Every structure is written in C-alpha cells, then in structure tokens.
Amino acid sequence: MQRPLDVLGAAVEKKILVKTKDGDTISGTLKAFDSHINVWLDDAKVLGDKEMNIGKVLIRGDNIVYISPEK
C-alpha cells in the first residue's frame, strides 16, 4: 500500500517545487523531510518576479500547501 509521503521518499536528492501558504513557490534539491512534512532543501530559490537564491532552507510543514518533484 502506498502512502502520500512516498512522494517525498522517492524525491530525496532530486529537485522539487514547494508552494507555501503565503503564496511563495520555492524550488530546490530535497535533502530531508519528516512526518510533519518539514523539508530541508539545498540550492533553493524563491521563484517569481524577483527570483531570490536562498541556498539551504528549512520550510515548516504546516505552512506548505503542496510539494511537487520536478519531472
């Protein structure tokens, strides 16, 4: 039986997109996650009109709407 968090298990060391509750979209390489869906990204960028490189970042799970591995 598959579980939703298997999406993250299969995406470690791969690029993902994270949409946050306040509307930011952040891309980066998934390094680690936990059961709260807290995620650690490397080489992260906040996308948008003013793209911002933020490098390593910890995003709090309960402020995340969705996470999508890059194709």
Added chain:
Amino acid sequence: MQRPLDVLGAAVEKKILVKTKDGDTISGTLKAFDSHINVWLDDAKVLGDKEMNIGKVLIRGDNIVYISPEK
C-alpha cells in the same frame, strides 16, 4: 456504516479535483491518501487562467477544503 474518507478509498487510480485553502484547484489521478487527508496525485494540473502541469504532487491535508472525484 459509511465514512467520509470512503470517498477517497473509492477514487484511488481515478481522477479527482482538490480545492485548496488558498484558492487553487488541482486535478490529477489519486495514487494514495492517509487519515490526515494528505493526498498524492499523478498527472496533476493547477487549473485556472494559467493552467500549470505539475506532474506528481503531495498536497497537505490541512490545506484542503474539499476533494471531488471526477464524474
């Protein structure tokens, strides 16, 4: 006795629509869900004026307003 999450149990491998708290509507094929209503979709699209193909996606349950299987 039926339970609300039976809607999801019957929709695995079928197309569903997910309305999120920040107003996005996301369509895709339901692959898995859990008791927090976290869902994993494949072939997902964020609908709207600028439709966006996001492929595989994990949507956090507590940011979901409703989920509707396609007819």
Added chain:
Amino acid sequence: MQRPLDVLGAAVEKKILVKTKDGDTISGTLKAFDSHINVWLDDAKVLGDKEMNIGKVLIRGDNIVYISPEK
C-alpha cells in the same frame, strides 16, 4: 441529552448546505460524517454566480463554518 452532531445524524440521506471558511456554499445529499465533521456529499453543487456541479465530494471538517439541513 442532545449533542450538536445529532444535527448531522438526523440529516443522513437528506439535503444539507455547507458554508466553508473560504466563503463557498455547497449543497448536496449527506452520505456520511465523522467526529471531525468531515462530510461526504452526493449530488453536490458549489452555489453562487457560477453554480458548479461537483457530484460526490469530501469536505474537510476544519474548513467548515456551519452545516444546515434543508427545510
């Protein structure tokens, strides 16, 4: 002694209106509910200027403001 959720117990297989936190009003036939006030509706419609038939739907309890059985 009566409890608030008895309103739902008496409304199974009947039409109800659900007002969600993001302002949508959804009507439909109540099929099932649980203690989190998650509800499953059949023949559901999102009411408003652009009425939208969504058929079967699972609405997450913590995004519900109120539920009213039709008279």
Added chain:
Amino acid sequence: MQRPLDVLGAAVEKKILVKTKDGDTISGTLKAFDSHINVWLDDAKVLGDKEMNIGKVLIRGDNIVYISPEK
C-alpha cells in the same frame, strides 16, 4: 466556581447570537453544545443586509469568536 461554558448551559432553549470568524452573525435557539463549543441552533438566521433563514444549523466551535445569549 463558575466556568465560561456555564454561559451556554444557562442558554439552552433560549435565543443566542453567534459571531463567526468569517464575520457572520447568526441568531437562533440553542438546542445543544459540546466542550469544543460546537453549537446546534434551531430557527437560525444569518443576520445582515441579506437576512437568510437557515432553520436548523450546526456551527463548528473553532470558527466561533463569541456567543451571546439574548437579553
């Protein structure tokens, strides 16, 4: 020693006003409540410019700001 929920205990079968987090004011006769402050009203109306009779209603406690028994 009195407790805040005694306000509700004394108001059963009486008219109350409920202010919800999304700004609605709903009046009605209190039929039942629980420790989450979920309330069941009969003969309920959503007050405002467009008064709307909704009859029986279950209002979710965590979307309630305050409840005031009518004088």
Added chain:
Amino acid sequence: MQRPLDVLGAAVEKKILVKTKDGDTISGTLKAFDSHINVWLDDAKVLGDKEMNIGKVLIRGDNIVYISPEK
C-alpha cells in the same frame, strides 16, 4: 512564581478589555475563565463606531489576542 493567567485570576468581577483576532474590542465584567482562556463577560459591549451592547458573552480563547484589566 507568577503565571500569565494570574492576570485573569485577579480580574474576576472587574472590568476587562478583550481584543479578538478579527479586530473587535469587547469590554465587560469578567465572571469566569478557563485554561484555554475562554472567558465569560457580563455587561459586555463591542466597542467601535457602532458600540453594541451584548450583555452576557462567552468569548473563545483561541480567537483572543490580548486581555487587559481596566485600570
């Protein structure tokens, strides 16, 4: 050792101001409170341009920003 809720313990039967999350300021006489900071006020008024006497009121703790006893 003092605790924050001692502010409420010392204010029972006195006038307090309650600021709610949706911006209302409510004054009244504190009758009772609990560990969730649910409060029961008597002779309550919603302050502002249109002052509104609401008499007895139960305000839900998790929708309260701050509570200040009158000087």
Added chain:
Amino acid sequence: MQRPLDVLGAAVEKKILVKTKDGDTISGTLKAFDSHINVWLDDAKVLGDKEMNIGKVLIRGDNIVYISPEK
C-alpha cells in the same frame, strides 16, 4: 544547552516588545510567561499612530509572532 525560551527567562521585570499576528506592537514590562509563550506585561502600550496605554495585559502565545527584550 540554551533554549529559545531562555530569552524570556532573562527578561522578567525588563521591558520587552511583542509583535502580534494581527500586526500590533505592544511594549511593556514582562511579569510572567509560560511554555505556551502566553505573556503578562505591566505598563503596556499598544504602539503606533494612536499609542494606547493598556496597563496590565495578558497576550495569548499563539497570536505572538516575536518577542524582543529592549536593549
């Protein structure tokens, strides 16, 4: 090992600034706090265009964004 709440332990009887979720900045003398970061201030003021002296105040922890002891 230091912990974040040590910031508060060292600030008792000193002036602090509290930024709340609804955008208010409140200054005052910290009298007590608990593990939920509920705080009790004396001689408190809501800062801004219309500074308002509120004296003693209990601020609910989960509506606090940050707390900064004055330098």
Added chain:
Amino acid sequence: MQRPLDVLGAAVEKKILVKTKDGDTISGTLKAFDSHINVWLDDAKVLGDKEMNIGKVLIRGDNIVYISPEK
C-alpha cells in the same frame, strides 16, 4: 539519516534569515532552537524599507514559513 532540523543544528552561532507568516524577513545570529522551531536570534534586524534593529528576539515556530542560513 538526515532530518530537516539538522539545518538549524548546523547553523547555531551563524547568521540566518527567517521568513514569518505575516511577511516579515528577520536576519540574526541563531543562538538556540527547539523542536517546535521556536528560535532565538541575537543582533536581529527586521529587513525591508524601514530596517529595524531589534537585538535579541524569540520568534514563535508556528509563525515561521522558512529559515535559511546565510551563505
């Protein structure tokens, strides 16, 4: 196996950026954090048009969107 909070463990005594739910970006030196992602910063500044030095600050974890160590 790495965990998301290892990002913080490696950043103690280093400069970090904190984005809060109400849109503030705060920079400072990380002194301590806990499992709720509450953080204590020293030499903190609220960035933006009106940069504001706030010195020592405790930021509540559940109002944090992301935390990024400076490169």
